[in-house]
Amino acid sequence: MSPQIIIFARLFNNDMYRQKGNPVYLFSIVLVAVIGGLLFGYDTAVISGAEKGLQAFFKGAPDFNYTDGLHGFTSSSALIGCIIGAFISGILASSLGRKKTLFVAGVLFLLSALGSYFPEFLFFQKGVPTKGLLVAFNLYRILGGIGVGLASALCPMYIAEVAPASKKGKLVSWNQFAIIFGQLVVYFVNYLIIRSHANDPAVVEWTNQIGWRVMFLSEAVPAGLFALLILAVPETPRFLVLNYRDEEALTVLSNINGEAKAREILAEIKETAVEKKESILSYGLMVVFIGCMLSVFQQIIGINAVLYFAPRIFESMGVSNNMLFTVIMGVINISFTLVAVFTVEKIGRKPLLITGSLGMALGALGVALSNVATLPAFIPVISIMLYSACFMFSWGPICWVYIAELFPNTIRSEATAIAVAFQWIFNFIVSSTFVPMYNWSHFFAYALYGVICLVAALFVWKLVPETKGKTLEDMTGFWRKFTI
Numbered sequence: 001m002s003p004q005i006i007i008f009a010r011l012f013n014n015d016m017y018r019q020k021g022n023p024v025y026l027f028s029i030v031l032v033a034v035i036g037g038l039l040f041g042y043d044t045a046v047i048s049g050a051e052k053g054l055q056a057f058f059k060g061a062p063d064f065n066y067t068d069g070l071h072g073f074t075s076s077s078a079l080i081g082c083i084i085g086a087f088i089s090g091i092l093a094s095s096l097g098r099k100k101t102l103f104v105a106g107v108l109f110l111l112s113a114l115g116s117y118f119p120e121f122l123f124f125q126k127g128v129p130t131k132g133l134l135v136a137f138n139l140y141r142i143l144g145g146i147g148v149g150l151a152s153a154l155c156p157m158y159i160a161e162v163a164p165a166s167k168k169g170k171l172v173s174w175n176q177f178a179i180i181f182g183q184l185v186v187y188f189v190n191y192l193i194i195r196s197h198a199n200d201p202a203v204v205e206w207t208n209q210i211g212w213r214v215m216f217l218s219e220a221v222p223a224g225l226f227a228l229l230i231l232a233v234p235e236t237p238r239f240l241v242l243n244y245r246d247e248e249a250l251t252v253l254s255n256i257n258g259e260a261k262a263r264e265i266l267a268e269i270k271e272t273a274v275e276k277k278e279s280i281l282s283y284g285l286m287v288v289f290i291g292c293m294l295s296v297f298q299q300i301i302g303i304n305a306v307l308y309f310a311p312r313i314f315e316s317m318g319v320s321n322n323m324l325f326t327v328i329m330g331v332i333n334i335s336f337t338l339v340a341v342f343t344v345e346k347i348g349r350k351p352l353l354i355t356g357s358l359g360m361a362l363g364a365l366g367v368a369l370s371n372v373a374t375l376p377a378f379i380p381v382i383s384i385m386l387y388s389a390c391f392m393f394s395w396g397p398i399c400w401v402y403i404a405e406l407f408p409n410t411i412r413s414e415a416t417a418i419a420v421a422f423q424w425i426f427n428f429i430v431s432s433t434f435v436p437m438y439n440w441s442h443f444f445a446y447a448l449y450g451v452i453c454l455v456a457a458l459f460v461w462k463l464v465p466e467t468k469g470k471t472l473e474d475m476t477g478f479w480r481k482f483t484i
Contacts (some may be wrong), residue, residue, distance in 0.1 A: 021258040026162070029233045030171050033158045034178035035226040036102055036151040039109050041182025042219050043078065043144050044304075049190025051075045053212035061129040070134070070437075076143035076431045077138040082424035085149020090417025095242075098141030098158045099235045105150035112144025113223055116216035126162075127209060137298040144219075153403075157412065160404035161229055161236035164257055165471040169344040172404050175339045182222075184330035189218050191327055238409055238472070241269045267408065268473040280414050283479035290464055291406050295423035297456040298399040299430050301360060302449035303391045331364065331386030332389050339393035348468040349398050350460055356394020357457035363387025364450035371442040395456070399423075405467045408476035 045055075054074065058066040087107070092101040119137040120126045156172050163171045193214050194207065240249035246266065253262035280288060340352060366383030407415040438445045465474065 017481070020253070021164075021256050021261070025168075026115055026164075026171075027257045029162060030159055030174065032233050033102070033155050033227075034175050035222065036105060036155040037175040037178035038182035038185070039219070039222055039226055040148050040151045040155070041179035041184075042186045042222060043109060043112070043148050043182075044082075044148070045183035046186045046215055046315045047075050047078070047218060048187065050212035053207040056208040057212065058129045058134055058150045061131065061134070064131045064134075066129075066134070072435055073226070074134065074138055074141075076428060078141040078148065079141035079166060079424055079428040079431060081145020081147075082149040082152070083421055083428065084142070085146035085151075086153055086417060086421035086424050087149075088146075088415040088417070089150050089153035089420065092385040093154060093157065093413040093417070097235050097239050098154055099230060099233060100162065101150055102154050102158065102230045103146040103227060105154065106223060106230055107149070108143055108147030109223035110145060110220055111142050111217055113219035115140030115143065117213045117220075149420065149424055152423070153416050156400045156404040157416055158236055160401075160472065161238040162252065162256060165474075166345065167471065168405065168472075169339055169349065169401050169468065172401045173337070173397040174340040176392075176400055178339045180330070180334045180392060180396065184327070185333050186215075186218070187327045192224075193218075206272045234419060237266070238269060238412075239349055241266070242409070246270070265471075268471065271473070273368050274401070280411055280418070282409065283374065283408055283476075287407060288418065290421040291403060291415055292422045292451075293459060294399050294402050295419045296426050297452070297459060298395045298466075299423055299426035300449075301357070301362075301391070301453050301456055302364070302430060302434070302445075303388065303395070304427050304431055329385055329388060332385055333353065335391045336389040336392035336396060340397040342399065344398065345391075346467065348399060348466050350464060350466050352394045353398050353460045353464070354457045356358065356390045357453045357460065358393075359390030360387050361450045361453035361457075363390060364446045364453060368443045368446035368450060398404050402464070402467065403472070405472065405475060408453075408479055409472060410476075412472075 051071070051074075055066070055071045058071075058074070085108075089101065092104065096104070114119065116137060118126075118127075119133055120138055122128065124133045124136065155175050159172050159175055160168055193211055234252045235245075235248070237249040237252050240246070240252070249261055249269070250266050253265050256262070259267060344352060363383045363386035367380045367387065370380035372385065403416055403419050434445065439446075465478065470478070
């Protein structure tokens with residue numbers, strides 16, 4: 001039995017918990033996992049505060065012209081790493097395990113934070129923007145993106161594979177809460193970093209030379225903490241059973257569910273894991289198609305274009321203190337994520353997705369209309385916040401819940417990797433096309449996102465099954481009937 005399982009078992013062991021399971025044990029290991037979600041949000045949103053200073057810094061390069069196109073790529077380069085990380089997450093999750101793969105993600109987050117802060121390390125002169133330095137900076141951002149890709153696939157998978165069926169949706173939703181909380185934290189950190197030199201006459205110069213570096217460095221603290229803490233949690237019971245480590249799986253399940261229930265769950269897991277490897281299409285094309293399309297819709301409804309470029313969007317609406325409004329939007333986002341956390345097991349997954357899609361469509365179309373009609377200034381601001389808030393109780397958390405729950409045990413690692421890779425591919429497409437599309441026509445950009453939101457609602461209504469209250473093993477049986 002692994003040392004981590006022994007430590008956790010002894011820490012939370014007593015007779016009462018043997019019978020019913022220990023909620024503190026479950027809370028502890030889920031809490032560690034969701035720090036990975038926090039880092040996911042932190043890493044993807046840190047660029048929102050740093051990108052202007054970064055642009056000004058590289059604009060001063062003597063050996064090349066730092067164009068808007070290059071800046072767009074630099075602002076989005078981490079997404080290339082996200083795609084790579086998502087693609088390899090299935091291989092690593094199956095070979096190394098869920099826990100060790102999350103440790104790798106934590107190390108990558110840490111290296112990226114330090115490298116983005118000081119990309120000149122070893123090879124370049126500090127403070128001198130050059131073409132080579134730009135390449136080095138982007139490589140560090142891609143490294144962090146690989147960590148994000150791994151964490152985005154593995155954190156919800158880890159939580160779903162340790163959580164009881166009755167709490168699975170709620171606990172996986174906490175991962176999305178952590179993502180949004182990470183974004184809110186970095187919005188606030190970026191704001192404080194800028195405010196720390198607000199009275200300095202050379203604040204602009206400081207921001208362009210040092211401020212953006214400090215923003216990236218701030219990620220090193222949660223990244224280091226996550227890498228250390230993930231070493232203390234146990235591996236998931238599903239992975240342990242798939243690797244013939246039934247005794248360790250039973251110990252973890254007993255600490256979560258109690259001994260009697262743990263033996264029932266272990267038997268169910270073993271029934272659906274008689275073959276360690278199955279083809280990705282063993283349960284038909286539909287399950288993979290639905291998983292991938294949920295990921296695609298989560299991105300093409302346009303939310304990340306808003307999150308990544310929030311300060312610029314508020315500035316274009318005439319908001320003077322755009323960084324402060326970005327923080328306010330972060331508070332709204334995290335508040336509405338809690339709506340999903342506390343209703344997903346009561347209302348169900350599908351109703352939240354459909355309602356959120358319709359609300360987002362209303363918000364996006366409100367912003368679009370404000371660009372072709374003379375409306376009060378508060379209308380587009382309220383509309384953009386409505387659009388974002390509706391995403392936060394629907395597509396934000398519920399897409400991750402579905403990706404964690406939808407796939408049968410024997411293909412979960414590979415199917416999740418494909419679905420999450422699709423998510424990051426379309427994240428990159430949306431993020432890299434938003435600025436030129438937004439500059440060409442504000443109306444078209446938001447009208448397009450609004451229409452896509454309506455199509456997403458129709459897709460969920462017609463094709464996506466409800467998974468509320470179902471175990472991961474129930475989903476294996478559900479999809480197996482499509483192969484008969």
